Amino acid sequence: MEYRKVGKWGLKISELSIGSWITFGNQLDLETSKALIKAAVNNGINFFDTAEAYANGIAESMLGEVLKAYRRSDIVVSTKIFWGGNGPNDRGLSRKHLLEGTWASLKRLQMDYVDLIYCHRPDPEVPMEEVVLTMDQIVRNGLALYWGTSEWSAEELERAHQTAKQLNCIPPVVEQPQYNMLVRERVEKEYAPIYEKYGMGLTTFSPLASGLLTGKYIKGIPENSRLARYEWLRKRFEETGLFSQATFEKLEKLQKISLQLGCTLSQLAIAWCLKNPHVSSVILGVSKMEQFEENIKAVEVKEKLTDDVMAEIEKILA
Amino acid sequence: MEYRKVGKWGLKISELSIGSWITFGNQLDLETSKALIKAAVNNGINFFDTAEAYANGIAESMLGEVLKAYRRSDIVVSTKIFWGGNGPNDRGLSRKHLLEGTWASLKRLQMDYVDLIYCHRPDPEVPMEEVVLTMDQIVRNGLALYWGTSEWSAEELERAHQTAKQLNCIPPVVEQPQYNMLVRERVEKEYAPIYEKYGMGLTTFSPLASGLLTGKYIKGIPENSRLARYEWLRKRFEETGLFSQATFEKLEKLQKISLQLGCTLSQLAIAWCLKNPHVSSVILGVSKMEQFEENIKAVEVKEKLTDDVMAEIEKILA
Amino acid sequence: MEYRKVGKWGLKISELSIGSWITFGNQLDLETSKALIKAAVNNGINFFDTAEAYANGIAESMLGEVLKAYRRSDIVVSTKIFWGGNGPNDRGLSRKHLLEGTWASLKRLQMDYVDLIYCHRPDPEVPMEEVVLTMDQIVRNGLALYWGTSEWSAEELERAHQTAKQLNCIPPVVEQPQYNMLVRERVEKEYAPIYEKYGMGLTTFSPLASGLLTGKYIKGIPENSRLARYEWLRKRFEETGLFSQATFEKLEKLQKISLQLGCTLSQLAIAWCLKNPHVSSVILGVSKMEQFEENIKAVEVKEKLTDDVMAEIEKILA
């Protein structure tokens, strides 16, 4: 396992990490969670990601319960604030919700601080000044060591940095976007001008495009798969246009490459993300031990992705 | 119930809110207060306003006792500092009174923080630098999430914002002025140039002009009414010149409009305040359950205030 | 008793105040101290001054023990840091001593904060940047509400204010110099250009010039007087050149005026200090109840100091 810096900053996180979206508090019980985190740590993973929104806070409670077995400085824990409930002040990036959300997350996590705290989305309803001053306060008061953003546009990030500079505030250090073989635009194009400029790191989610890149949907939606269980996910899929014949053709070609490399399509897809030097960590969403054991090997597959192989993949994806 | 942002800022408060002036600790006992707040919450009200000055702190103590039944992040609580007692340092906006007053208010409210804290009046005896630095400290230390002013002039607000900018301090976000059909000058004229400029919100009090706009004084002062009980209020009234034949004529015309709309004059008066887009919340001072039940319906009356009705009202008030 | 602002700032202190130099922990036992403070409070005095140096901290311990009977916000307490002991870091204005001294003083005073904290002398060995940043930290952390200086030159005060501005720090608000009919230079000449400029207030000590202005030394040093007991004080006196025939002649003329006004020379001397509009409070050092009862009446004598009387005094002092 390689440890990468978060952009230009001092924090080091494992190139693969464990997310808790959908899985913690839903598909995973406490015992399996403990086993999974233990396996992750044994494999060198030190970074664990959650959010107040995941399973209405249960994901944080479970992760906190599991992680208290580890030395605090050995692990890097992140959470995200945006959707904390249904009340008028329970969502978004107001100073009220950012602070109340952070306090509540830390209580659920049984921690004095998280390493990273994300603004889980941009909030056009709140002035950038309010957001940046509050995140700065959260960091300076030691509730979090660094702050970042998730799914913000390059333009919003620009404004965040300019505001931070103007108000002598600590700037964000990391973005958490979706990134995989099928969704590349934002990470590769939109953010291109600001990586260097602000030393921004990336922690990326959905390396398998919610399962599409496992190949399991090529021949229809299997029972018990996420898409079978969550109608909203199916809908979202359809809306993106990814659930199409064109995609399936690409997937079949990619599957051939993975066969040649002696790995699964999932492993190939994850390893492919790791080849992007702006990616600090690829967040895995695993709900079963076998799945973890499969995915973790992507680290080895990464070594096989020579320039030639990458060029071949590029031709397929183009 | 509509939730409105406080100016451009992220905090959201219900368009109607419950004040505690005169009522809490005076006209209301604890049981009625509990019932009233419960009814308010059931009707979607999330914003409760008090001040250290109300009933010498008893209003805060009562409100705190009642509100501890609710989840802290579901409610928005404000208090105001200025008149904390009779000692030389018990009033005004000195750093000493602002801090000591805030600490004492939080203790009475049984809270770690209020959402909003107001400078209850301007204090020409204290340099703006001292006021702004202290309010900034109160917010950065988490004793309040936002700060505002009450009955400050536009010129004083200008200076507060300039001082905040100069000293890299958090600026005020909200003003709490009097505002109703009969007292409009400050809100509509004086503040006009600064709403946009500073993203200032308003929480307004006295929507019924201390009862004048209920119509109950048209035919003299009834027993048991506020004016009957408080001579100082009667005097203040007389000094404003509002207690005049001209006013009573306007009130009779407005009463006709309310009859046409199928509502009471009080409801019309409150609804009229809500039509002003700079108003974030209209603070109700209710001492009886029936009064609350009457006033809360102003939200529905608001929908009936078409441009034509508003123009008609304008003609009467002019 | 009149309450005066500390310069342009918001804090209000009684024009007469109780100091604790020499008296507390030396001439006064706990019971007399309690009686004295009680009498002071009953006469409207709200300001009590001490220092870590007085009686090696015993003055603070005694004052704290006595003052805990009063509501914290009713009183204004000041202490001063400079001489905390004999160790290499026990004196002066280093960050180490300023912080350690403040923590120790607050413990002895049994308080969470003092209202005013003074740098008891200038310290040419410590950069102004270190002093100002530390005092700013003491105020922002709520250990003191305001900070000031004692016996700093106008030039040092200028540098303190410039440094505060440069580093965005809270500036000092008050100076504590010696001031009386016989020692006037610094207060009236040296500081003249900076009162307005920085809104500086004064709390002044030695209104009786260590007893000279009581008139008791005109005919030699009486037994049991301070000068009889403290040789170092006698020496210091002699060095100033005040202990001279010229002084005694002035004192006799002043005594005549006091007779005409129907008051004692002490009362005249204290009242004279109160006439200076830059003086926020005159600190009394009283060791006996009768002395307090005499001195407190200076407030009434002040009313008798018409322009004519002041001119007559000026002629004597010139």
Next chain:
Amino acid sequence: MEYRKVGKWGLKISELSIGSWITFGNQLDLETSKALIKAAVNNGINFFDTAEAYANGIAESMLGEVLKAYRRSDIVVSTKIFWGGNGPNDRGLSRKHLLEGTWASLKRLQMDYVDLIYCHRPDPEVPMEEVVLTMDQIVRNGLALYWGTSEWSAEELERAHQTAKQLNCIPPVVEQPQYNMLVRERVEKEYAPIYEKYGMGLTTFSPLASGLLTGKYIKGIPENSRLARYEWLRKRFEETGLFSQATFEKLEKLQKISLQLGCTLSQLAIAWCLKNPHVSSVILGVSKMEQFEENIKAVEVKEKLTDDVMAEIEKILA
């Protein structure tokens, strides 16, 4: 014992001080440590240096256990953060390690704050902005009173000061370099332009060049000496090129001077360091009581180092 200011700053430390590298938690048991510190304090030493790296934290634990017998303000304690363990975030100057390292050090030391905290090395992997903002936070939160660096280049120190100025942060006040008769370059040449500019003080280590300047290696490596026990030290020595015939010849000449002065070579070497006016304190690494008793007399030897003697030494070292 002379007390010297740390550069231009207010902190005063004894010219000789006790380090804990190799000795504490290794060569010294708790009883000997207590005796040694007691002897040091009796000789006027007030400054004790440690680091999280020394004996994996045991040095801090031992020092803390011993020092709790002393009044906190009588002593000056420093620690250093850089090597806290083997995990990815256990070393270097990231905000995560600086804060977690400081919290852990204070726990081991059983203290609320250290007087000085050092960045134990430069960390080219972490932006200067992150380091300076975190050290500033550590000082402003009262975890340390001052911060410094160890073995930073003049260029790195320049950048630290410029960054501090830009971000309105508290700058470093002290460097801890190696300095002795055989290793002089950095202290005398490289830092020359920045002493005045930033008022930088020095606490220097290795006054005896890890034992070379005791003279004991002139005739080979004795059993039980550090060089005999630590191969890595032997290697490091050899790499520096100091372990050479040229060195031994210098040592023999220096030994003759020490004989003439009536002192040992060690005492001469330590006293020589003290002659450099930029040195605030020379840190002694003592593992035996006799060694301490020998070294402490360097203070007296210093008085014998006239300009002539110094010139003679210079000729030998040149």
